[in-house]
Amino acid sequence: xxxxxxxxxxxxxxxxxxxxxxxxxxxxxxxxxxxxxxxxxxxxxxxxxxxxxxxxxxxxxxxxxxxxxxxxxxxxxxxxxxxxxxxxxxxxxxxxxxxxxxxxxxxxxxxxxxxxxxxxxxxxxxxxxxxxxxxxxxxx
Amino acid sequence: xxxxxxxxxxxxxxxxxxxxxxxxxxxxxxxxxxxxxxxxxxxxxxxxxxxxxxxxxxxxxxxxxxxxxxxxxxxxxxxxxxxxxxxxxxxxxxxxxxxxxxxxxxxxxxxxxxxxxxxxxxxxxxxxxxxxxxxxxxxxxxxxxxxxxxxxxxxxxxxxxxxxxxxxxxxxxxxxxxxxxxxxxxxxxxxxxxxxxxxxxxxxxxxxxxxxxxxxxxxxxxxxxxxxxxxxxxxxxxxxxxxxxxxxxxxxxxxxxxxxxxxxxxxxxxxxxxxxxxxxxxxxxxxxxxxxxxxxxxxxxxxxxxxxxxxxxxxxxxxxxxxxxxxxxxxxxxxxxxxxxxxxxxxxxxxxxxxxxxxxxxx
Numbered sequence: 001x002x003x004x005x006x007x008x009x010x011x012x013x014x015x016x017x018x019x020x021x022x023x024x025x026x027x028x029x030x031x032x033x034x035x036x037x038x039x040x041x042x043x044x045x046x047x048x049x050x051x052x053x054x055x056x057x058x059x060x061x062x063x064x065x066x067x068x069x070x071x072x073x074x075x076x077x078x079x080x081x082x083x084x085x086x087x088x089x090x091x092x093x094x095x096x097x098x099x100x101x102x103x104x105x106x107x108x109x110x111x112x113x114x115x116x117x118x119x120x121x122x123x124x125x126x127x128x129x130x131x132x133x134x135x136x137x138x139x140x
Numbered sequence: 141x142x143x144x145x146x147x148x149x150x151x152x153x154x155x156x157x158x159x160x161x162x163x164x165x166x167x168x169x170x171x172x173x174x175x176x177x178x179x180x181x182x183x184x185x186x187x188x189x190x191x192x193x194x195x196x197x198x199x200x201x202x203x204x205x206x207x208x209x210x211x212x213x214x215x216x217x218x219x220x221x222x223x224x225x226x227x228x229x230x231x232x233x234x235x236x237x238x239x240x241x242x243x244x245x246x247x248x249x250x251x252x253x254x255x256x257x258x259x260x261x262x263x264x265x266x267x268x269x270x271x272x273x274x275x276x277x278x279x280x281x282x283x284x285x286x287x288x289x290x291x292x293x294x295x296x297x298x299x300x301x302x303x304x305x306x307x308x309x310x311x312x313x314x315x316x317x318x319x320x321x322x323x324x325x326x327x328x329x330x331x332x333x334x335x336x337x338x339x340x341x342x343x344x345x346x347x348x349x350x351x352x353x354x355x356x357x358x359x360x361x362x363x364x365x366x367x368x369x370x371x372x373x374x375x376x377x378x379x380x381x382x383x384x385x386x387x388x389x390x391x392x393x394x395x396x397x398x399x400x401x402x403x404x405x406x407x408x409x410x411x412x413x414x415x416x417x418x419x420x421x422x423x424x425x426x427x428x429x430x431x432x433x434x435x436x437x438x439x440x441x442x443x444x445x446x447x448x449x450x451x452x453x454x455x456x457x458x459x460x461x462x463x464x465x466x467x468x469x470x471x472x473x474x475x476x477x478x479x480x481x482x483x484x485x486x487x488x489x490x491x492x493x494x495x496x497x498x499x500x501x502x503x
Contacts, residue, residue, distance in 0.1 A: 091387050096384050096385055
């Protein structure tokens with residue numbers, strides 16, 4: 001059954017991928033952060049511990065998160081479509097490119113250290129989103 | 141001259157007599173004493189395994205360390221019983237707040253867990269055929285040449301302080317060893333990148349040499365740490381992100397991402413270390429600030445040097461993206477300085493007029 005993007009179910013399915021493709025995440029190393037994904041008005045929380053995503057939730061308070069990735073829904077849809085098309089983000093649609101070139105996606109953090117967690121674990125976070133290509137998705 | 145132990149062990153009658161007693165089965169067992177407070181010393185999370193933080197419990201915890209180490213200048217590990225007469229190894233860095241950061245044990249574990257091998261993990265074949273024009277490639281090789289120097293000197297900086305630190309701070313010494321390995325890998329990876337498939341190194345940069353020398357010759361470890369971990373590696377991290385963001389192929393995306401990740405561990409230690417140092421000794425803020433004034437002045441030389449800025453213009457598609465990249469990089473750097481307790485450095489820093497000059501040209 002197709003999973004709708006964006007939705008909490010989408011993030012739950014990605015969470016399961018960190019278990020199903022455990023070896024890939026273990027190869028990337030420890031990843032310890034709780035971050036947010038803001039898609040328009042919706043804020044989703046994603047927590048990683050050791051190698052796995054351990055929790056996803058609808059977040060109310062960005063203050064409990066190390067950092068939040070913020071972008072309008074159209075950009076998130078464009079990113080996910082690129083991941084499906086290329087079986088992983090192409091260079092123009094990695095989280096790094098989107099947050100770095102022209103700030104199309106905003107990286108918002110309460111402090112410098114929260115922001116640096118994004119950079120410390122960037123490859124694991126990219127892999128998390130790249131796993132979307134294994135899902136049957138309905139992009140809304 | 142080599143150190144000569146004060147006793148000739150092979151000829152000492154007392155030593156020989158003891159060995160003979162042991163050989164005959166008479167064991168003294170004086171060493172068989174339990175030291176330290178008992179604690180679990182087990183993995184707190186099975187998937188993570190047994191970490192330094194798991195064994196830093198009870199009497200072995202670093203929070204039991206005094207601010208100034210006066211009881212142990214030998215090779216004895218922290219928490220061991222110290223018999224009389226241990227030789228001093230002459231450690232010069234003996235103050236906890238000069239080295240400590242609570243995040244250090246975790247960063248050491250993370251450095252090992254997030255390891256990678258340039259030989260096999262970089263998809264080198266993505267560079268065949270060359271996925272961009274020759275000028276773009278020459279620009280990348282020039283930037284890679286600078287990164288090779290940075291990696292080598294960062295290895296030297298960590299090495300030059302590691303052996304001077306008291307053994308009681310073993311977590312920090314471990315982390316500096318990991319930094320040496322991480323820095324060596326930066327140097328290795330970007331040397332391979334520059335030379336891959338008939339490539340070449342670029343020209344060395346005098347301003348970069350001046351910056352690296354100002355870090356290498358820092359008078360104290362806190363000054364060296366602030367200059368290298370906070371200042372230099374803020375720029376290295378940003379270069380990694382820029383390298384990945386402007387990549388035309390998976391090999392460069394991978395190299396840039398890994399560079400940014402590895403560099404951020406230096407930055408994270410730098411922020412936490414400087415903050416711990418200034419909490420314990422706030423009067424040092426002025427000294428560190430003065431040192432960073434000199435380092436930031438040298439950084440202006442690097443960022444403005446043709447061998448840095450021109451390759452960046454070529455890979456970024458113009459001057460305006462580079463001005464934006466510098467502005468974001470230095471804004472993040474100044475915020476890290478503030479988080480570390482160094483206050484707002486923007487007004488005093490030589491980097492600020494440099495940025496204004498670039499903004500004027502970019503607009």
